Amino acid sequence: MWSWRIMDRAPRDGRWIIAINRREPDRRAVIRWDPGSSDDREPWRVASCDHGYASDAFTDWMPFPPWPAEEAGAGEGETPAALGGQTLPNGL
Template identity: 70%
Template sequence: MNSWRPMDRAPHDGRWIIAIDRHDPDRRAVIRWDPRRCGDARPWHVASCEHSYPQDAFTDWQPFPDCPACGEKARAEPA
């Protein structure tokens, strides 16, 4: 898994990321910056609902891990 990165380095290109707030363990989400809503007071939009967060709602982020190649899953499972 990737290491956590500060939110000031999070991508603002619309890709989905995993985000947390170190100071509030219950605040974690799959979010993306919605470039169509720049200037929005709540620009971080959640994948699973219509909820959004203000720019400073999270402290750290990381990209999604790469998906395994097609054959890797079959080799990883016990026979």
């Protein structure tokens, strides 16, 4: 089962994660830490736009669940790039 984790332990390696917005707790965002802007005031980048958020903008996070190989069309042992932090799955 996937559960929410505190943001202090969110990955800071550029991979995409799901997060809860501090100001709007009913909203979820697909974000990633931008290693190139870690000294920036807004190092979290949102997938849907080129907008950044401050380090404390989110309360909790979770990784993407495993990608179903049948739906993704991937063969055994293959993982879509979405889980490697390069692109997002369709529809996100």
